[in-house]
Amino acid sequence: MRSSDVSAGLAEGAGQAAAERIRDAAILRYGRDGFAVGLRAVGADAGVTAGLVLHYFGSKEGLRRACDAYVLSVIRSEKLKATTGGPAVVIAQLAEVEEYAPIALYALRSLQAGGELAIEFMEQMCADALEYLEAGVAQGLLKPSRDPVARARYLATQAMGSLLLWVSLHPEFHEIDDFRKELRQLWDEIALPALELFSEGLFVDRTMLDEYLMYVCDPPAGDAKP
Amino acid sequence: MRSSDVSAGLAEGAGQAAAERIRDAAILRYGRDGFAVGLRAVGADAGVTAGLVLHYFGSKEGLRRACDAYVLSVIRSEKLKATTGGPAVVIAQLAEVEEYAPIALYALRSLQAGGELAIEFMEQMCADALEYLEAGVAQGLLKPSRDPVARARYLATQAMGSLLLWVSLHPEFHEIDDFRKELRQLWDEIALPALELFSEGLFVDRTMLDEYLMYVCDPPAGDAKP
DNA sequence: CGGGGCGTTGAACGTGCGTTTAGGCTTTGA
DNA sequence: TCAAAGCCTAAACGCACGTTCAACGCCCCG
Numbered sequence: 001m002r003s004s005d006v007s008a009g010l011a012e013g014a015g016q017a018a019a020e021r022i023r024d025a026a027i028l029r030y031g032r033d034g035f036a037v038g039l040r041a042v043g044a045d046a047g048v049t050a051g052l053v054l055h056y057f058g059s060k061e062g063l064r065r066a067c068d069a070y071v072l073s074v075i076r077s078e079k080l081k082a083t084t085g086g087p088a089v090v091i092a093q094l095a096e097v098e099e100y101a102p103i104a105l106y107a108l109r110s111l112q113a114g115g116e117l118a119i120e121f122m123e124q125m126c127a128d129a130l131e132y133l134e135a136g137v138a139q140g141l142l143k144p145s146r147d148p149v150a151r152a153r154y155l156a157t158q159a160m161g162s163l164l165l166w167v168s169l170h171p172e173f174h175e176i177d178d179f180r181k182e183l184r185q186l187w188d189e190i191a192l193p194a195l196e197l198f199s200e201g202l203f204v205d206r207t208m209l210d211e212y213l214m215y216v217c218d219p220p221a222g223d224a225k226p
Numbered sequence: 227m228r229s230s231d232v233s234a235g236l237a238e239g240a241g242q243a244a245a246e247r248i249r250d251a252a253i254l255r256y257g258r259d260g261f262a263v264g265l266r267a268v269g270a271d272a273g274v275t276a277g278l279v280l281h282y283f284g285s286k287e288g289l290r291r292a293c294d295a296y297v298l299s300v301i302r303s304e305k306l307k308a309t310t311g312g313p314a315v316v317i318a319q320l321a322e323v324e325e326y327a328p329i330a331l332y333a334l335r336s337l338q339a340g341g342e343l344a345i346e347f348m349e350q351m352c353a354d355a356l357e358y359l360e361a362g363v364a365q366g367l368l369k370p371s372r373d374p375v376a377r378a379r380y381l382a383t384q385a386m387g388s389l390l391l392w393v394s395l396h397p398e399f400h401e402i403d404d405f406r407k408e409l410r411q412l413w414d415e416i417a418l419p420a421l422e423l424f425s426e427g428l429f430v431d432r433t434m435l436d437e438y439l440m441y442v443c444d445p446p447a448g449d450a451k452p
Numbered sequence: 453c454g455g456g457g458c459g460t461t462g463a464a465c466g467t468g469c470g471t472t473t474a475g476g477c478t479t480t481g482a
Numbered sequence: 483t484c485a486a487a488g489c490c491t492a493a494a495c496g497c498a499c500g501t502t503c504a505a506c507g508c509c510c511c512g
Contacts, residue, residue, distance in 0.1 A: 016413050018489080018490090030449055038468075038469060038470080039469080039470065040279055040468090040469085040470095046489075048491090049490075049491055049492075050469095050470080051471090051472085051473090051490075051491065052490055054470080054472085055470065055489080055490080059470075059471080060469095060470065060471090062437070087400060088289070093268075094369050099259070099329035111391065111394060112338065112394055113394070114394045114395060114396075114397040115397070118394060119395055119397055121468090122391075122512080124493080135227055137504080140430060141429065141430060142428055142429060142430065143427065143428060145419065145422055146418060146422065147419065148416055150418055150419050151418075151419040151422065151423075152417060153415065153419075154415070154416055154419035154420060154423075155419070155423075157384075157388045157391055157392070158384045158387070158388045160387075161386075161387030161388035161389070161390055161391035161392070162383045162384045162387035162388070163387070164387055164390055164394070165337065165348075165383055165386055165387035165390050166383065167386070167400075168337060168338055168339070168340045168344060168390070169340060169344055169345055169348060171340040189376060189379065189380070190380055191438060192372060192373055192376055192377075192438065192442075193373065193376050193377040193379075193381070194370055194380060194421075195346065195370065195430075195434055195435040195438050196377065196435065197377075197381075197423065197424075197427065197471085198382075198423075198427055198428040198429050198434070198435075199255060199427055199428075199431075199432045199434060199435040200369055200427055200432070200435070201369065201423070201424055201425055201426055201427040202368055202424040202425075203367065203368060203369070203421075203425045204366060204367060204368065204369055206425045206426070207427075208421055208424070208425060209421040209425040209426070210420065212417060212421050218420075220290065221343045244459080244460090253484090264498070264499060264500080265499080265500065266499085266500095274459075274460075274461090275461055275462070275505090276499095276500080276501085277460075277462075277501090277502085278459075278460060278461080278501080279460065280502085281459080281460080285500075285501080286499095286500065286501090357486065388495090453512100454486105454497090454511105454512095455511095455512090456509105456511090456512105457508105457509095457510090457511100458505105458507105458508085458509085458510100459507090459508085459509100460505105460506085460507085460508100461504105461505085461507095462503105462504100462505095462506100463502105463503090463504095463505105464501105464502080464503080464504100465500105465501085465502075466499105466500095466501090466502100467498105467499085467500090467501105468497105468498095468499085469496105469497080469498080469499090470495105470496095470497090470504100471494105471495080471496090471497105472493105472494085472495075472496100473484100473492105473493090473494085473495095474491105474492095474493090474494100475490105475491085475492090475493105476489105476490085476491075476492095477488105477489085477490080477491095478487105478488085478489080478490095479486105479487085479488075479489095479496075480486085480487080480488090481484105481485095481486085481487100482483100482484095482485095482486105
């Protein structure tokens, strides 16, 4: 198994190869089966014992943090910003690259479990989405929003959330190829309604929006606007 | 604590009250802390020991099934279909009713964990969404879709998925009121971009949609249309 | 009054977890 | 050649879990 060049906070010793092997095996296992799997199983995947895992990473949480840091560094370093699609496309695009599919799966699993990486990950997704959207607006492809940041957060949350839900509903991927295959299938199911919604909207008129705008400018009762 | 009338597959004996108490406590606990909590903690919340929990429900999975069945029966029996909003509104609406807030939280937690209830739950959500949408189309409020079923699935998945992601990112609700409060906050954040998207769309023109429609009618290579 | 069923407990068992620790094995340097 | 340093293993510990089981109180029925 070819391991990546990025070290991402790993100790620079002779056992670095083993540590990387453990970390890669953990990303693969955690992504496939969730974070409930034991250290013995992770170690077995890497061809070592549980003791060695703890020797390098201190604790199970330490291993988790190392995986998080590595995954985040890959997502950050890979120039995924070059895409023209939304934030969910990042995951799909990541999964299409053979080597990075486990990382995409791990990221989703991490989002499912919550924690620090999940929050940081979503914040980056929102920031990237804002960038895409503003670029699209500047190019005249996308309509401007009254609150671009909120719109970016909304679209990123919707996209990643639906991906997350889909992972939860398809609990086990026994092969990493299944992940890619089912992801493409999901994409096919989504494409038409998404394009419809983005191109034509859903409501036939703007009364709902206008009523809301009236409401936020002049709430019926309570605190005055500063 | 007042317990509901719905029995949903519980044994009709003298110990029914205790079984209901255990089941309600389990729904509350599982919803708040996830399904990793032990039977002793659930039992303690209900004022009984772990042994009695297993006496009534056979195993931990049996308790989980009983909770699932009850939650699904409540969601089904309550006339939540009367809402005019989307499928995510069901959860929000459910959470607004004091008594049903734990049930809404449990449903989300179940969606997070996957399994049978999760799939059944989503299928019902999609079916309900289709009903709402078609009603809206019939009333002339919503635009018709080229594939109404796919659109319903898409919107339901997006809505529930974003809710699920939000729960994952806010890992612990120590009070059930926090859940309601944060849910309203989420609603406020979402309202404007959602209404914008639904009213005005995102793309300035239809080229993306038209290109996709051209593509699906005449794919560049491979299988012919039947 | 007596006994049998029911609801309930508390202790025990086996298992698997994360973690610790002692000690081999291999490599390296003087 | 010997010793030190590192990598790595295997066994064990404590713990919490789900689960089992024998026994205890209690109420109802005969």
